[in-house]
Amino acid sequence: xxxxxxxxxxxxxxxxxxxxxxxxxxxxxxxxxxxxxxxxxxxxxxxxxxxxxxxxxxxxxxxxxxxxxxxxxxxxxxxxxxxxxxxxxxxxxxxxxxxxxxxxxxxxxxxxxxxxxxxxxxxxxxxxxxxxxxxxxxxxxxxxxxxxxxxxxxxxxxxxxxxxxxxxxxxxxxxxxxxxxxxxxxxxxxxxxxxxxxxxxxxxxxxxxxxxxxxxxxxxxxxxxxxxxxxxxxxxxxxxxxxxxxxxxxxxxxxxxxxxxxxxxxxxxxxxxxxxxxxxxxxxxxxxxxxxxxxxxxxxxxxxxxxxxxxxxxxxxxxxxxxxxxxxxxxxxxxxxxxxxxxxxxxxxxxxxxxxxxxxxxxxxxxxxxxxxxxxxxxxxxxxxxxxxxxxxxxxxxxxxxxxx
Amino acid sequence: xxxxxxxxxxxxxxxxxxxxxxxxxxxxxxxxxxxxxxxxxxxxxxxxxxxxxxxxxxxxxxxxxxxxxxxxxxxxxxxxxxxxxxxxxxxxxxxxxxxxxxxxxxxxxxxxxxxxxxxxxxxxxxxxxxxxxxxxxxxxxxxxxxxxxxxxxxxxxxxxxxxxxxxxxxxxxxxxxxxxxxxxxxxxxxxxxxxxxxxxxxxxxxxxxxxxxxxxxxxxxxxxxxxxxxxxxxxxxxxxxxxxxxxxxxxxxxxxxxxxxxxxxxxxxxxxxxxxxxxxxxxxxxxxxxxxxxxxxxxxxxxxxxxxxxxxxxxxxxxxxxxxxxxxxxxxxxxxxxxxxxxxxxxxxxxxxxxxxxxxxxxxxxxxxxxxxxxxxxxxxxxxxxxxxxxxxxxxxxxxxxxxx
Numbered sequence: 001x002x003x004x005x006x007x008x009x010x011x012x013x014x015x016x017x018x019x020x021x022x023x024x025x026x027x028x029x030x031x032x033x034x035x036x037x038x039x040x041x042x043x044x045x046x047x048x049x050x051x052x053x054x055x056x057x058x059x060x061x062x063x064x065x066x067x068x069x070x071x072x073x074x075x076x077x078x079x080x081x082x083x084x085x086x087x088x089x090x091x092x093x094x095x096x097x098x099x100x101x102x103x104x105x106x107x108x109x110x111x112x113x114x115x116x117x118x119x120x121x122x123x124x125x126x127x128x129x130x131x132x133x134x135x136x137x138x139x140x141x142x143x144x145x146x147x148x149x150x151x152x153x154x155x156x157x158x159x160x161x162x163x164x165x166x167x168x169x170x171x172x173x174x175x176x177x178x179x180x181x182x183x184x185x186x187x188x189x190x191x192x193x194x195x196x197x198x199x200x201x202x203x204x205x206x207x208x209x210x211x212x213x214x215x216x217x218x219x220x221x222x223x224x225x226x227x228x229x230x231x232x233x234x235x236x237x238x239x240x241x242x243x244x245x246x247x248x249x250x251x252x253x254x255x256x257x258x259x260x261x262x263x264x265x266x267x268x269x270x271x272x273x274x275x276x277x278x279x280x281x282x283x284x285x286x287x288x289x290x291x292x293x294x295x296x297x298x299x300x301x302x303x304x305x306x307x308x309x310x311x312x313x314x315x316x317x318x319x320x321x322x323x324x325x326x327x328x329x330x331x332x333x334x335x336x337x338x339x340x341x342x343x344x345x346x347x348x349x350x351x352x353x354x355x356x357x358x359x360x361x362x363x364x365x366x367x368x369x370x371x372x373x374x375x376x377x378x379x380x381x382x383x384x385x386x387x388x389x390x391x392x393x394x395x396x397x398x399x400x401x402x403x404x405x
Numbered sequence: 406x407x408x409x410x411x412x413x414x415x416x417x418x419x420x421x422x423x424x425x426x427x428x429x430x431x432x433x434x435x436x437x438x439x440x441x442x443x444x445x446x447x448x449x450x451x452x453x454x455x456x457x458x459x460x461x462x463x464x465x466x467x468x469x470x471x472x473x474x475x476x477x478x479x480x481x482x483x484x485x486x487x488x489x490x491x492x493x494x495x496x497x498x499x500x501x502x503x504x505x506x507x508x509x510x511x512x513x514x515x516x517x518x519x520x521x522x523x524x525x526x527x528x529x530x531x532x533x534x535x536x537x538x539x540x541x542x543x544x545x546x547x548x549x550x551x552x553x554x555x556x557x558x559x560x561x562x563x564x565x566x567x568x569x570x571x572x573x574x575x576x577x578x579x580x581x582x583x584x585x586x587x588x589x590x591x592x593x594x595x596x597x598x599x600x601x602x603x604x605x606x607x608x609x610x611x612x613x614x615x616x617x618x619x620x621x622x623x624x625x626x627x628x629x630x631x632x633x634x635x636x637x638x639x640x641x642x643x644x645x646x647x648x649x650x651x652x653x654x655x656x657x658x659x660x661x662x663x664x665x666x667x668x669x670x671x672x673x674x675x676x677x678x679x680x681x682x683x684x685x686x687x688x689x690x691x692x693x694x695x696x697x698x699x700x701x702x703x704x705x706x707x708x709x710x711x712x713x714x715x716x717x718x719x720x721x722x723x724x725x726x727x728x729x730x731x732x733x734x735x736x737x738x739x740x741x742x743x744x745x746x747x748x749x750x751x752x753x754x755x756x757x758x759x760x761x762x763x764x765x766x767x768x769x770x771x772x773x774x775x776x777x778x779x780x781x782x783x784x785x786x787x788x789x790x791x792x793x794x795x796x797x798x799x800x801x802x803x804x805x806x807x808x809x810x
Contacts, residue, residue, distance in 0.1 A: 071575045072578040078579070161801075161802055162802055162803055163705075165802060167701065170476045170704035172476070173413075175446050175450070198802060199802070201807065202809070291697075291700060301571060302707070385801035396710065396790035397566055397567055397570060404607070
């Protein structure tokens with residue numbers, strides 16, 4: 001009758017709650033009789049005993065709504081456990097495990113969250129704790145290794161592609177030459193920006209230019225790419241990752257004096273679209289606009305991919321199964337079966353080999369001397385954006401599950 | 406067997422094509438035998454004979470897709486006809502009418518487009534031309550007078566409300582205090598920003614602060630509003646119109662040195678969110694982010710309101726009926742019937758009383774000393790955002806009708 005404790009960590013996605021749904025449902029159905037406890041604000045909240053009993057508090061109707069609700073129902077954190085396993089934080093956490101009768105620990109998140117799973121499982125081994133630790137992948141960046149893709153990416157890709165397709169229509173209504181720059185999330189990995197390629201309806205259609213962090217970005221080449229693009233279309237849509245950088249490794253957004261640090265000391269990369277906007281206005285004298293897709297690309301439930309939702313739920317469910325079967329220090333990963341039709345199965349991979357690694361966008365899928373994306377990527381990404389869920393609406397707006405503060 | 410010519414003008418919306426659909430369908434079904442000609446890029450394209458025969462080129466399937474396609478299928482323009490009716494432009498246009506055997510002229514647009522309808526109908530009267538001129542309203546700003554609301558507003562309002570509801574979830578996942586500033590379109594009228602009020606799920610929920618151009622915005626009052634809001638919630642979402650201005654009439658975006666003119670000489674109002682972001686960071690030292698909803702609020706087909714689509718189609722249809730019945734110099738307007746349930750009928754109003762007027766957001770619906778919106782507005786706006794169309798998808802993305810360049 002051990003309980004399971006589960007938390008969400010890192011940035012929100014459209015489907016992190018679908019993984020929570022999958023885990024709660026699977027643990028209920030496993031018949032162990034234990035409860036699912038939710039950490040409020042991840043491991044940081046757990047350290048101050050902020051836990052809610054999800055088995056008690058969520059009705060079946062709530063659970064179905066949770067599956068379609070974006071962002072993190074339990075709240076999140078960006079708390080990094082100490083490298084030093086002799087830190088007093090670890091006994092404090094494991095005291096909580098004992099008090100709450102925890103047998104299984106699931107953590108839904110990206111790179112940093114897998115680091116948490118790794119450290120806790122190593123500490124558990126050092127004290128021979130029987131608690132099992134499993135990571136559930138989640139990131140719109142799609143940058144985790146040892147998995148075909150990550151839950152959250154498919155919905156973000158669908159949002160980016162749909163939205164860019166609409167921006168292309170919007171930006172093409174006037175005869176006058178124009179350039180529209182769309183800035184898409186991705187500091188180091190270009191997977192999500194590459195998804196803008198899906199918006200193109202035919203050869204020669206917009207977006208005509210796509211730039212990822214994996215290829216060096218030079219203003220001179222950009223100038224020539226634009227000149228070429230104007231041969232095809234008076235209205236050019238350019239999609240760029242927020243993290244594009246030049247051959248010397250300097251982020252384009254750092255070309256401005258206004259680069260700031262966020263409260264975690266990360267450089268705030270919000271500026272490359274605006275910098276390119278000014279560059280184009282100066283050099284071409286045409287109408288130019290920059291658009292930052294911003295947080296909706298990660299938290300839009302309305303444009304979520306049904307495939308992504310179902311796979312995220314499956315990852316949660318498989319996490320419970322892995323923990324119950326005695327696995328620990330593992331992350332649930334996706335393996336795409338070979339063959340013409342898309343079929344996915346789950347594996348459990350060593351979390352230690354995943355945390356602190358980054359899966360970059362393959363260089364061989366970047367074409368056009370760094371300004372376009374190949375067809376191979378489309379074959380990879382198309383299955384991930386298929387299907388739309390039946391949305392629950394109230395008075396014309398999406399109905400979502402929320403905790404009142 | 407006179408033909409009808411129709412054009413789209415001004416900024417794109419989610420439903421300007423639904424009005425085109427309604428007009429094409431109604432003229433086909435009227436049995437006059439005439440064709441519907443589409444002006445490519447509005448009156449500007451018409452002056453250089455850029456016209457396509459929509460009766461010939463659009464299949465029934467195309468028409469159904471057109472109804473759901475955002476932005477302007479025919480292309481648009483921002484061309485203003487000369488004030489002086491003796492200008493040589495007018496005979497040139499009327500020569501084209503004769504050559505193309507035009508009996509009816511429909512123009513879908515906002516304020517400036519109604520000015521075009523007004524001038525052409527006045528010129529027609531002066532030369533006793535039999536051509537009939539009818540305007541079909543279109544603007545996300547909802548700022549046309551003599552109509553309950555405008556096609557395009559309902560879909561934009563639904564987009565803003567849905568999107569802000571998702572931003573609220575996204576911005577509330579961390580424990581740390583934060584402020585998120587959402588900048589919404591509206592240079593002079595606050596209707597669309599007011600729609601963010603719909604995102605609030607219960608008393609005390611975000612967005613906690615909403616500012617429109619119709620109430621003077623002062624940084625000191627904003628500071629105190631934020632202090633009060635932090636008493637209720639550690640994470641505050643603030644929604645502002647791009648055109649908020651202080652009591653002296655200075656736009657907040659002009660507080661920066663970077664204000665630019667666009668190619669039409671309009672001031673580019675893109676900065677008030679960023680200016681408030683810097684202000685909050687300086688004064689409160691909390692995590693702060695500004696989000697510009699940008700063009701998707703006007704061109705999102707995926708989040709369009711079914712009510713808005715149907716009403717836009719009805720406006721197009723009524724425009725044809727009015728022209729066929731001999732009306733001219735009129736704009737189709739909406740009248741909301743009194744009573745508890747929502748029912749709309751169409752009237753034809755004198756376009757001369759509409760162009761160059763602006764319907765402001767009612768001051769009595771602005772509450773909280775200028776930082777909130779009253780319940781009365783919800784009663785007004787809720788019917789306009791109801792329903793979702795059956796979207797046509799291809800390979801996981803919205804399928805839209807487009808003209809290849």
